[in-house]
Amino acid sequence: MAKLDTDFFHRVYGVVMSIPEGCVTTYGAIGQALGLQRSARMVGHALASLVDDPGVPCHRVVNHAGMLSGAVHFGTPTLMRELLEAEGVRFKGERVDMKRHFWQPEVE
């Protein structure tokens, strides 16, 4: 681990893959775990590529407001929410109940 390869996406892959079922996290939290504290955007872009990769529960990643900002990239805007609800994640209207399901990824 801690391989500084250009495969930055690969790191996000590992972290997202480590997200427990029924839990959600933010881009910043992931970025922080990767050492990219100020570059949460990169996490989002990484996810954009990871969503193209099967086996990556990127639907467990939301923005700091708890909104499913990446749902549009799922092909089906509602798919992201459906997946979370299927895992037991509670929703507050259009947002995820961060207070209840927020999970902090740890540094590899």
Add this chain to the structure above:
DNA sequence: CGGCTGACTGCGA
């Protein structure tokens, strides 16, 4: 090789 865009965040009000 240069510039723009982008699944965002943090701070202050």
Add this chain to the structure above:
DNA sequence: TTCGCAGCCAGCC
């Protein structure tokens, strides 16, 4: 939590 401003880095054209 919401609104506004500015920063950060990598991928893509």
